[in-house]
Amino acid sequence: MTVTPQRTSAALSAPPKADAKVIAWVQEMADLTRPNRVVWCDGSEAELHGLMNKLVGTGTAIKLDPKKRPDSYLVRSDPSDVARVESRTFICSEREEDAGPTNNWAEPARMRRTLTDLFRGSMEGRTMYVVPFSMGPVGSPMARLGVQVTDSPYVVASMRTMTRMGDAALAQIGPDTAWVPAAHTVGAPLARGQADVAWPCNETKYICHFPEDREIWSYGSAYGGNAILPKKAFALRIASVQARDEGWLAEHMLLLKVTNPRGRVFHVAAAFPSACGKTNFAMLAPTLPDWKVETIGDDIAWIAPGPDGRLRAINPEAGFFGVAPGTGLSTNRTAVETMWGNTVFTNVALTDDGDVWWEGLTDEAPAHLTDWTGASWTPDSGRKAAHPNARFTVAAAQCPTISDDWEDPAGVVLDAIIFGGRRATNVPLVAQSRSWEHGVFMGATVSSEQTAAAEGTVGELRRDPFAMLPFCGYHMADYWQHWLDVGKAVTDAGATPPAIFQVNWFRKDADGRFLWPGFGENIRVLDWILGRLEGRADGVDSPVGILPAPWAINLDGAGVTPDQWAELLRVDPRSHLVESDDAARYLETFGAKVPEAIRRELHTLRDRLRGK
Numbered sequence: 367m368t369v370t371p372q373r374t375s376a377a378l379s380a381p382p383k384a385d386a387k388v389i390a391w392v393q394e395m396a397d398l399t400r401p402n403r404v405v406w407c408d409g410s411e412a413e414l415h416g417l418m419n420k421l422v423g424t425g426t427a428i429k430l431d432p433k434k435r436p437d438s439y440l441v442r443s444d445p446s447d448v449a450r451v452e453s454r455t456f457i458c459s460e461r462e463e464d465a466g467p468t469n470n471w472a473e474p475a476r477m478r479r480t481l482t483d484l485f486r487g488s489m490e491g492r493t494m495y496v497v498p499f500s501m502g503p504v505g506s507p508m509a510r511l512g513v514q515v516t517d518s519p520y521v522v523a524s525m526r527t528m529t530r531m532g533d534a535a536l537a538q539i540g541p542d543t544a545w546v547p548a549a550h551t552v553g554a555p556l557a558r559g560q561a562d563v564a565w566p567c568n569e570t571k572y573i574c575h576f577p578e579d580r581e582i583w584s585y586g587s588a589y590g591g592n593a594i595l596p597k598k599a600f601a602l603r604i605a606s607v608q609a610r611d612e613g614w615l616a617e618h619m620l621l622l623k624v625t626n627p628r629g630r631v632f633h634v635a636a637a638f639p640s641a642c643g644k645t646n647f648a649m650l651a652p653t654l655p656d657w658k659v660e661t662i663g664d665d666i667a668w669i670a671p672g673p674d675g676r677l678r679a680i681n682p683e684a685g686f687f688g689v690a691p692g693t694g695l696s697t698n699r700t701a702v703e704t705m706w707g708n709t710v711f712t713n714v715a716l717t718d719d720g721d722v723w724w725e726g727l728t729d730e731a732p733a734h735l736t737d738w739t740g741a742s743w744t745p746d747s748g749r750k751a752a753h754p755n756a757r758f759t760v761a762a763a764q765c766p767t768i769s770d771d772w773e774d775p776a777g778v779v780l781d782a783i784i785f786g787g788r789r790a791t792n793v794p795l796v797a798q799s800r801s802w803e804h805g806v807f808m809g810a811t812v813s814s815e816q817t818a819a820a821e822g823t824v825g826e827l828r829r830d831p832f833a834m835l836p837f838c839g840y841h842m843a844d845y846w847q848h849w850l851d852v853g854k855a856v857t858d859a860g861a862t863p864p865a866i867f868q869v870n871w872f873r874k875d876a877d878g879r880f881l882w883p884g885f886g887e888n889i890r891v892l893d894w895i896l897g898r899l900e901g902r903a904d905g906v907d908s909p910v911g912i913l914p915a916p917w918a919i920n921l922d923g924a925g926v927t928p929d930q931w932a933e934l935l936r937v938d939p940r941s942h943l944v945e946s947d948d949a950a951r952y953l954e955t956f957g958a959k960v961p962e963a964i965r966r967e968l969h970t971l972r973d974r975l976r977g978k
């Protein structure tokens with residue numbers, strides 16, 4: 367190994383067939399950040415083992431007992447680096463107007479200067495890893511390519527699970543291939559002889575997107591959504607811009623395949639805000655007999671019109687970065703079974719016998735644990751053992767319910783789209799939109815109680831249109847127009863767009879208890895949704911959409927009382943009018959860009975709530 371203090375040659379270590387522009391960019395980043403060495407990742411299993419051993423060596427990871435959970439690790443982050451930082455996330459479009467009122471905007475040339483200063487020498491004493499990746503099955507016409515450089519071996523190991531990375535992805539990049547450069551540093555250079563910490567990061571954080579240049583820069587954090595740049599930064603923020611320009615959709619959605627008792631197959635996409643049930647719904651274990659639900663994706667869907675005009679979807683990811691707390695044998699057995707081994711856990715608790723635990727994994731907590739901060743913990747210690755945003759990282763292929771078409775390069779045809787949120791009051795269990803436009807209005811006005819997935823006050827109600835508030839890479843009202851345009855393109859091609867529904871698993875009674883059992887019981891709602899498509903399920907019109915007729919949802923054995931059922935579907939015109947006032951004020955914040963169809967839907971809703 368040659369180590370030159372001023373200049374580390376990226377070309378020297380590059381694989382023989384690496385594209386010249388990729389090498390040139392990596393060299394530029396190496397010259398700026400001055401790592402000790404540059405390592406091009408091949409994506410092999412041996413490489414992953416090497417990375418995990420390194421993480422154990424630096425005290426970042428603890429190897430779990432291989433008899434309990436083979437090849438699995440616990441990682442504890444710095445307590446300040448546990449979630450996405452929306453206040454430090456920027457869309458640096460040329461014009462502020464293109465970022466829109468829901469994004470932080472920064473002038474691109476100025477932000478480039480800031481980032482260049484921060485990145486200068488930021489990898490000193492560390493290794494720069496070069497990680498070529500494909501989002502979507504390698505070679506799929508819907509797949510997109512990128513290259514991330516990072517000085518975090520934890521991030522590289524995460525990317526090995528979450529994306530198709532390494533030689534196969536690099537081989538896809540030729541002189542004329544579009545690829546997204548994504549630069550990441552934890553921002554913690556090491557002076558000669560300086561000891562490292564287990565989770566290097568920086569108090570200063572920047573997650574920056576340059577939509578016109580299709581470029582990403584991330585500084586100061588090693589947490590998933592801030593640092594695994596192919597995921598939220600690329601597959602949603604940059605891809606949503608590409609999708610706008612090219613006529614497709616990049617969405618914060620799960621994808622599932624469902625087979626009804628008569629053997630008919632459907633594909634469904636659903637957008638719920640962060641930590642609001644996508645992973646759980648994607649892995650739903652039906653409580654109704656003879657139904658089968660299979661998993662395609664749990665977080666991101668790329669949706670494009672196919673040759674027949676119908677919308678087709680792929681999961682661009684290769685793994686799950688799922689919320690651990692609340693994931694247990696009684697709620698999501700499939701997820702628990704997926705994590706039997708080869709799993710990296712972040713910020714969960716450690717059991718005394720070398721396994722992991724978190725709130726909700728089992729009904730009863732072990733008598734003693736080491737909590738996510740490394741402190742001794744007992745059930746009466748009065749604090750959570752796992753961080754509320756503790757996560758597991760595991761390959762999708764390990765999921766026992768993974769669908770046989772999950773890697774279909776052409777994607778799956780979508781039959782229904784569902785929008786959801788976490789709402790203790792007001793929003794009914796399920797409602798069907800009356801049209802594509804009405805469905806887009808439903809998606810645009812979703813509000814949801816905030817969760818621990820991002821910094822901020824948990825429980826605070828906020829609008830989270832299409833579950834994309836933190837992820838839309840351009841003006842939110844332009845995004846709504848784009849949704850309207852895509853629906854119209856499908857219809858113009860002579861095809862039928864997917865039917866659109868809204869759900870809310872989280873309505874509570876006066877004592878603060880969930881009214882709906884949720885999880886596997888959500889199949890009852892899916893049954894009604896698909897029944898609507900088949901013309902076999904009855905609905906009743908309401909101001910907010912078509913609700914299930916009282917008898918139309920099978921409640922046998924659900925343990926839901928008639929009172930609870932009535933409350934789950936109750937639409938109170940007065941409180942909905944108040945809510946629509948708020949929606950009107952919300953739409954005003956987008957000014958003249960709000961599509962006419964959205965304004966019309968709001969108008970219709972208000973008229974109907976007033977009984978007109």
Ligand code: GTP
Nearest residue numbers: 640641642643644645646689691692819871884885
């Ligand atoms: P991100 O990965 O952050 O995008 O989140 P996600 O949408 O995949 O959320 P996930 O499925 O991990 O769910 C987050 C939390 O919601 C967990 O604590 C679940 O236990 C809880 N949850 C999921 N589905 C249901 C449900 O049907 N009912 C209730 N009451 N809780 C649910």
Ligand code: SPV
Nearest residue numbers: 590591597598640665819
């Ligand atoms: C979310 O917050 O919506 C996640 C986790 O899925 S992260 O990848 O960190 O964004």
Ligand code: MN
Nearest residue numbers: 618640641665
């Ligand atoms: Mn998510």
